[in-house]
Amino acid sequence: xxxxxxxxxxAGRCIGSGGCVGMAPAHFRLESGxxxxxxxxxxxxxxxxxxxxxxxxxxxxxxxxDGDLVAPA
Amino acid sequence: MPDVARVTARPYPFSPxxxxxxxxxxxELRRVEPLSRVRxxxxxxxxxxxxxxxxxxxxxxxxxxxxxxxxRDEPRLTPRQIEGGILSMDPPEHTRLRRLVAKAxxxxxxxxxxxxxxxxxxxxxxxxVTAGPPxxxxxxxxxxxxxxxxxxxxGVPFADRHLFHVWSEAIVSTxxxxxxxxxxxxxNLYAYIAELVQQxxxxxxxxxxxxMVRARDENQDRFTEQEIVQLxxxxxxxxxxxxVTQLPNFAYVLLTHPEQLAWLRAEPARVPTAVEELMRYxxxxxxxxxARYATEDVEVxxxxxxxxxxxxxxxxxxxRDETVFAEPDxxxxxxxxxxxxxxxxxxxxxxxxxxxxxxxxxGIGALVARLPELRIAVxxxxxxxxxxxxxxxxxxxxxxx
Numbered sequence: 001x002x003x004x005x006x007x008x009x010x011a012g013r014c015i016g017s018g019g020c021v022g023m024a025p026a027h028f029r030l031e032s033g034x035x036x037x038x039x040x041x042x043x044x045x046x047x048x049x050x051x052x053x054x055x056x057x058x059x060x061x062x063x064x065x066d067g068d069l070v071a072p073a
Numbered sequence: 074m075p076d077v078a079r080v081t082a083r084p085y086p087f088s089p090x091x092x093x094x095x096x097x098x099x100x101e102l103r104r105v106e107p108l109s110r111v112r113x114x115x116x117x118x119x120x121x122x123x124x125x126x127x128x129x130x131x132x133x134x135x136x137x138x139x140x141x142x143x144x145r146d147e148p149r150l151t152p153r154q155i156e157g158g159i160l161s162m163d164p165p166e167h168t169r170l171r172r173l174v175a176k177a178x179x180x181x182x183x184x185x186x187x188x189x190x191x192x193x194x195x196x197x198x199x200x201x202v203t204a205g206p207p208x209x210x211x212x213x214x215x216x217x218x219x220x221x222x223x224x225x226x227x228g229v230p231f232a233d234r235h236l237f238h239v240w241s242e243a244i245v246s247t248x249x250x251x252x253x254x255x256x257x258x259x260x261n262l263y264a265y266i267a268e269l270v271q272q273x274x275x276x277x278x279x280x281x282x283x284x285m286v287r288a289r290d291e292n293q294d295r296f297t298e299q300e301i302v303q304l305x306x307x308x309x310x311x312x313x314x315x316x317v318t319q320l321p322n323f324a325y326v327l328l329t330h331p332e333q334l335a336w337l338r339a340e341p342a343r344v345p346t347a348v349e350e351l352m353r354y355x356x357x358x359x360x361x362x363x364a365r366y367a368t369e370d371v372e373v374x375x376x377x378x379x380x381x382x383x384x385x386x387x388x389x390x391x392x393r394d395e396t397v398f399a400e401p402d403x404x405x406x407x408x409x410x411x412x413x414x415x416x417x418x419x420x421x422x423x424x425x426x427x428x429x430x431x432x433x434x435x436g437i438g439a440l441v442a443r444l445p446e447l448r449i450a451v452x453x454x455x456x457x458x459x460x461x462x463x464x465x466x467x468x469x470x471x472x473x474x
Contacts, residue, residue, distance in 0.1 A: 015412070018133035022164045022420030023171075025135065033129075033412070050168055054175035056416075056426050072179060 005044050005070060006063045007037040007052075013059035020051035020060060027051065028060075035059070044070075082118045085111035085385075086150075086360035090465050092458060093322060095356045099123050099390040107374035111385070114247070116148040119364050120376070120384040125394035125414070127374040128386035133419035137365035137384065138163050148364050148383055150247045150463050153255060158303055160363060160421060167420055170304060173288055173296065175424055177226065177281045183427040186222060190432060193221050194439040202443075206473035207450040214440075215320035215470075219432050223312040226428070227305065228280025229269065237262060241310035242462075247359075249461030266306045270298070281308070308425070315357065316429050318459075318466035320436045323351045325456075325467060326404065327437070328449050333406050337441055340407075344438045347406040348430060351437075353413035354404050356389035357464050363421075388414050444474040 007027065009020075014035050020028040021035060024047040028035050042048060044064075052060040052071035062071040087096045102109055102123045111121040122128050131137050140163040147154055155161070159170045176182070197217060201208045208214070220238065224231040242250060243258035250258070266282075273283040274290070282305050289296040327334045337347050364383035371378050378384055392413045393401040416423035423429065440447060449456065450471040457468040 016129075016133075017417075017422035018419045019422055021133075022135060023168045025164075030133070050172050053179070054168075054172055056175075056178070056180075056422055056424070058180045072176075072181070 003044060003065055004041040005048065005065075006041050007048055008040075008061050008063075009035045009037060010059045010061075013057045015057055015059075017056055019054055019056065023054060024048055024051040082110035082112040085113050085121060090359045090458070090460070093326065093355055093465055095389055095393060099387060099393065100395075103390060103394060108376040108378070108384075111148075113148040113360070113362065113385075114150055115152055116146045116154070117383065119148040120373070120378060120382060121361075122373060122384055122386045123390040124374060125391040125397045125412075128388065128391040128414065129418050130371075130373055131365050131384045131386040132414070132417060132421070134371070135163075136368055136371050138368050139363065139365060139421065140166070141366035141368060141381075142364060142383070145366065145383070148385065149362050150360060151255075152252050157299075158307060164420055169295065170300060171420070171424065173285060174281065174304060174308065177284070178424050178426075178428055180427045183431050186226065186428070187431055187435065189225070190218070190222055190435045191439070194218055194435050195443070198439055198443045202474075207471045208473075210324055210470040210472045211317075211321050211467055212469070215324075215436070216317050218320070218436055219313040219316035222428070222432060223309060226281055227309055227312070228273070228278055228282045229309055233265070237265060237309060238313070240265070241314050244307075244310040245314050245462050245464050247461050247463055249459070262306050262310065263302055266309065267298075267302045270302060270305070281305075312425055312428070315425075315464070316432050316436075318464050319351075319355065319357060319429070319433060321467045321470045322355050322357070322465070323348070323433065323437055324440060324447075324472075325449075325470065326351060326355060327441075328447065329453070330404050333404055334441075337406055338445065341438065341442055343407060344434050344441070345430070346408070346411075348433045348437060349411045349413065350404065350406050350408045351433070352415035352430075353392045353398070353408075353411055355415075356392075357415070357466075358389060359463055359465055361385050361387045361389070362463070386418075388417065446474045448473055 011034050016033040027048050048062050049071040052062045064070050087098045107124045108120050112118050122131050143161050197214050201213050220234050240258040240262040243255045273286045277283050285301050289301050364385045366383050367378045367380050369380045395401050416426040450473040459466050459468050
C-alpha cells in the first residue's frame with residue numbers, strides 16, 4: 001500500500017468533543033476523554049477529511065505519503 | 074435497577090431564573106440523584122443528567138440520538154417543536170450539513186477575523202468615550218460587536234440588523250413573544266435569508282452564504298434549498314444572540330467580583346483563560362433542553378435508561394461538578410484545568426465556538442484595557458434581566474467609567 005494517509009491528533013489541543021468519532025467512527029475513538037486515531041495509517045477516504053476539517057480546534061491533521069498536508073486545507 | 078424515581082418527576086427548570094445564580098438543587102442532585110425525572114413546560118417527561126461524566130455520555134455517546142426526537146413530543150421550553158434542522162440529525166446526515174459550514178469556523182479561519190473584530194470593538198468604545206458616560210453596554214457594545222462580525226462572515230448587510238435582530242429573538246424566546254409572533258418572526262427571517270441566497274446566485278460574493286449556495290448548485294441532490302436557508306438563518310440568529318447575551322453577562326460577573334477583575338487588569342494576557350472560566354461559571358441557559366433519545370438500553374449514573382427514553386444533559390450543572398472542578402462555585406479567572414462543556418459536547422458541539430471565544434476575548438479584553446474605571450451605573454438591584462427567553466441575560470446594562 002503506497003498511497004496511505006497518516007492521521008494524527010494533537011492531544012494538547014483535543015477537547016474531546018467527540019465530533020470526529022461521530023463523523024468517522026471507523027477512524028477515531030475517544031480514549032480517556034481525548035480522540036485517538038484507530039489506525040495511524042489509512043486508505044485515503046473523504047471521511048477523515050470531513051473529520052479533520054470539522055474539528056472545532058483543528059486538533060486533527062491528515063498527511064499523505066510524502067508528508068504533505070491533506071487536511072485541514 | 075430502581076424504577077422508583079419515575080413517579081416523582083420534578084418541574085424543570087426548578088425555579089425561575091435568578092440573574093446568573095444556579096439553582097442549588099443541581100448540586101444536591103449531583104450528590105444524591107445524578108439521574109432524575111423532570112417535566113419541562115412542554116413535551117414528555119425526561120431524565121435529567123447532572124454530573125459532568127454523565128452529561129458527556131448523553132451528549133457524546135452514539136447510543137444517544139437527536140434524530141430519534143423527530144416525531145416524539147420532545148421535552149422542551151418552547152411551545153413550538155423545532156424539527157428538521159441540523160440539531161434534529163445524527164451522523165451521517167448531520168455530518169453532511171455540518172461539513173458545509175464547519176470549515177468557516179475553524180480556529181485558523183477565526184484567527185483571521187481577530188484584527189477586524191478588534192477594530193470593531195475599539196470603534197465602539199471610541200464612540201462610547203466620545204459620547205461620554207453613561208452608556209448601555211448591551212446596546213452600545215455587546216449587540217453591535219457580534220452582529221457586525223457574523224454579518225461580515227455570512228455576507229448579511231449590517232444595515233439590516235434592526236430587522237433580523239428582532240426576528241432572531243424568535244429562536245431564543247419561550248414566553249417573551251406570543252406563539253403567533255414567534256412564527257411570524259421565523260417566517261420573516263427565513264424569507265429574508267432566502268432572498269439573500271437568490272441574490273448570491275445572481276451576483277456571487279466572497280462570503281459563507283455564497284459558499285453554501287455554490288455547494289448546493291454544484292451538487293443539487295446533496296442539499297435542499299430549504300436546508301441552506303435554515304442553516305444560514307440558524308447561523309445568523311444563534312451566531313449573535315448568544316454572544317450578545319454573554320458579553321454583558323461576563324462584564325456583570327467581572328464587575329461584581331472586583332478582586333478577580335483587578336487580577337485580570339494586571340494580567341491582560343490571561344484574558345483567554347478568564348474567558349474559559351467565565352464560560353464555565355456563567356449558566357447561559359435558563360435550563361438545558363435538546364434531549365437525546367436512547368437508541369438502546371444504556372446505563373447512566375447508575376440508572377438504566379430504556380431504549381426510546383429522552384435524557385437531558387445539564388451543561389450548567391456539569392460545569393459545577395465538584396469531582397471535576399475544585400471549588401466549582403468560586404470564580405477563578407486563572408483556573409488552569411478547565412474541561413468545561415459550555416459549548417456543549419459531541420457532534421453537536423457549538424460550530425461557532427471558536428468564533429464566540431475570539432469575540433468574547435476581544436470584547437472583554439477591550440473593556441478591561443480601555444475602560445479601567447468601568448462600573449455599573451445603577452445600584453445592582455435596579456438592573457433589568459430579560460425574561461421569557463431560553464437564555465439568561467441583561468435587558469440593559471447602564472455603565473459609567
